[in-house]
Amino acid sequence: MRELVYYVAVSLDGYIAGPDGQFDAFLMEGDHMGDLVRYADALPTAAAEHLGVAQPGTRFDTVLMGWNTYAVGLDGPGGTSPYRHLRQIVFSGSRRAQAENLVVTDADPVDVVRELKQEPGADIWLCGGGRLAGQLVDEVDRLVIKRHPVLFGAGIPLFAAGAYQPGTFDVVDIRTFDSGVAVVEYARRR
Structure with a gap:
């Protein structure tokens, strides 16, 4: 069965973006950047093309986003279809968009x-x-957390507060880099 994988960058204090949705404090250079190829399907299509990175669709074939996450890339090279190599599903109660x-x-x-x-x-x-x-926290089967050595102090938390059930995850893999970034993969304990 397919798994839902939450693959995301996070600050040391647990935020995926700052108070105004900014994420520019995350390290965009360093030895950890080579690890992105492991999850090449999660690169925006235009970025992968620019870097010459193949996106085989073997890791992911579908991406889920809230509207605010989707909107981040609207002005970028991918425009209205940032991950056109994947089936993109955007959740919004009021906004609409059409793209490949x-x-x-x-x-x-x-x-x-x-x-x-x-x-x-x-x-x-x-x-x-x-x-x-x-x-979706109760549906997440695997977490891949790219923990960056930065603090935001406030912002968008990894998981918004909600009425979800306590769950336990087991560490599957840990990769640390001289940049200070640590990538930790967890699998839900069943």
């Missing part, structure tokens, strides 16, 4: 994920944001 391989829906994220998990294919990438992650 993009669906904007107001459906219940839990119902959507449960349906996706029953389909054949590669894993499903939960890109963000914190509110969507809070809604």
Whole structure:
């Protein structure tokens, strides 16, 4: 069965973005950047093309985003379809967009994920944001946390507060880098 994988950068104090949605404090240079190839399917399509990185679609074939996460890339090279190599599902109750391989829906994220998990294919990438992650926390099978040595002090938390069940995850892999970034992969204990 397909897994829902929350693959995301986070500050030492647990934020995926600052108070105004900024994420420019995350380290964009350093020895940890080579590790991105391990999750090449999670690179924006235009960035992967620019870097000459192949995106085989074997790790992820679907990406889930809240509207604010999706909106970050609207002015970038990918425009309205930042991950056009993947099926992109954006959750919004009021906004709409049309682009290649993009669906904007107001459906219940839990119902959507449960349906996706029953389909054949590669894993499903939960890109963000914190509110969507809070809604889907009980459906997350694997966490891949890129912990950066920065503090935001406030902002968008890894998981928004919610009425989810306590859960335990086991460490599957830890990779540390001279840049200070640590990538820790967890699998939900069943």
